[in-house]
Amino acid sequence: MALAHAILASLIDRPCSGYDLAKEFDGSVGFFWQATHQQIYRELSKLEAQGWVISKTISQSKRPDKKLYQVTELGKQQLKEWIAQPCEPAPIKDDLLVKIFGGYAASREVILEELERHRQAHLERLSTYKALEQKYFQKPQELSEQAKFQFLTLLNGISYETHWLAWCQQAIKLLS
Amino acid sequence: MALAHAILASLIDRPCSGYDLAKEFDGSVGFFWQATHQQIYRELSKLEAQGWVISKTISQSKRPDKKLYQVTELGKQQLKEWIAQPCEPAPIKDDLLVKIFGGYAASREVILEELERHRQAHLERLSTYKALEQKYFQKPQELSEQAKFQFLTLLNGISYETHWLAWCQQAIKLLS
DNA sequence: GGGCACATGTAACGGGTTACATGATTAA
DNA sequence: TTAATCATGTAACCCGTTACATGTGCCC
Numbered sequence: 307m308a309l310a311h312a313i314l315a316s317l318i319d320r321p322c323s324g325y326d327l328a329k330e331f332d333g334s335v336g337f338f339w340q341a342t343h344q345q346i347y348r349e350l351s352k353l354e355a356q357g358w359v360i361s362k363t364i365s366q367s368k369r370p371d372k373k374l375y376q377v378t379e380l381g382k383q384q385l386k387e388w389i390a391q392p393c394e395p396a397p398i399k400d401d402l403l404v405k406i407f408g409g410y411a412a413s414r415e416v417i418l419e420e421l422e423r424h425r426q427a428h429l430e431r432l433s434t435y436k437a438l439e440q441k442y443f444q445k446p447q448e449l450s451e452q453a454k455f456q457f458l459t460l461l462n463g464i465s466y467e468t469h470w471l472a473w474c475q476q477a478i479k480l481l482s
Numbered sequence: 483m484a485l486a487h488a489i490l491a492s493l494i495d496r497p498c499s500g501y502d503l504a505k506e507f508d509g510s511v512g513f514f515w516q517a518t519h520q521q522i523y524r525e526l527s528k529l530e531a532q533g534w535v536i537s538k539t540i541s542q543s544k545r546p547d548k549k550l551y552q553v554t555e556l557g558k559q560q561l562k563e564w565i566a567q568p569c570e571p572a573p574i575k576d577d578l579l580v581k582i583f584g585g586y587a588a589s590r591e592v593i594l595e596e597l598e599r600h601r602q603a604h605l606e607r608l609s610t611y612k613a614l615e616q617k618y619f620q621k622p623q624e625l626s627e628q629a630k631f632q633f634l635t636l637l638n639g640i641s642y643e644t645h646w647l648a649w650c651q652q653a654i655k656l657l658s
Numbered sequence: 659g660g661g662c663a664c665a666t667g668t669a670a671c672g673g674g675t676t677a678c679a680t681g682a683t684t685a686a
Numbered sequence: 687t688t689a690a691t692c693a694t695g696t697a698a699c700c701c702g703t704t705a706c707a708t709g710t711g712c713c714c
Contacts, residue, residue: 323664338579338580393577403638472636521674547694
């Protein structure tokens with residue numbers, strides 16, 4: 307149920323509408339947890355029914371009304387408890403590796419093309435992440451507590467993309 | 483629909499029962515794609531209905547009967563086509579990163595404990611993978627075509643675990 | 659006039675998870 | 687005698703995906 311807790315963690319920063327949350331899950335939070343707006347609206351309804359968040363409807367003149375969600379004390383406690391519960395590392399689950407595994411059923415050329423496409427994609431993500439690092443996290447020792455945690459998720463992304471990039475290159479080399 | 487194709491790829495090696503497949507998805511294939519026996523039986527029924535695999539029932543005296551599944555020509559073609567279709571890199575989706583993201587809502591100690599647990603887990607997986615590398619893939623240049631592809635999935639696992647291990651250490655350092 | 663940003667939803671479907679169910683053989 | 691291995695399945699539920707639905711204001 308990490309979606310619920312990812313929403314709680316996002317809402318603690320500042321009250322948000324479902325729409326705002328969907329944008330976050332499309333950007334920063336989306337680096338490590340993805341969700342569509344439909345999932346978010348569904349989850350918010352559930353969270354409100356459980357009393358983990360409450361909403362206020364804000365009337366707007368020039369835009370549609372919106373519901374601002376806020377985390378309740380109960381919600382904060384639930385988040386804290388969830389964080390304290392041990393969890394297992396997420397297993398890898400990647401289409402490309404299934405393709406490699408079945409690779410000798412296809413032509414070498416096709417596999418190499420796909421590997422090259424992925425290499426390119428990982429390279430692009432990596433440079434996006436590095437740009438963010440440059441922009442927001444130049445001096446790691448001087449970051450606020452909150453920023454340190456965000457920085458760590460970004461570092462994970464950088465490390466992850468670096469790993470994939472290196473593996474793609476290795477794979478291309480071995481198969482060429 | 484990578485599950486269907488992961489099953490096809492496994493079955494091309496040798497005909498298998500659902501039970502056999504479930505064991506593979508718990509071991510080697512499970513390094514990059516996981517599935518329970520229920521998923522596998524469900525998927526096999528679908529694959530047979532589509533004509534991608536066919537089954538023979540084998541009567542056994544001292545064990546329950548079993549169904550051996552084999553890939554059809556249509557199935558092979560479908561696998562080949564699926565491999566040729568470009569796919570996107572799998573996004574990260576990891577509970578631990580959600581915890582880190584919401585980390586300032588919990589106590590530092592709890593977070594550090596969890597990071598240490600994960601560091602340990604990744605270390606163990608890494609050494610499992612390295613042992614497999616030692617055992618089966620000592621001379622990469624001399625591997626059969628088929629073995630090369632398997633080797634690459636293992637290399638990916640090694641690279642992945644190395645990345646996580648390094649990140650956990652970095653995170654522990656930054657938060658200590 | 660077209661398209662994007664804002665804003666929230668319903669409905670249907672498919673894949674993944676968990677629990678339940680059965681029943682023989684073999685090794686500790 | 688207890689547990690593990692072999693072997694296949696049903697049922698219910700939850701989560702994720704995709705399509706559909708609505709409607710205003712603003713900028714080009």
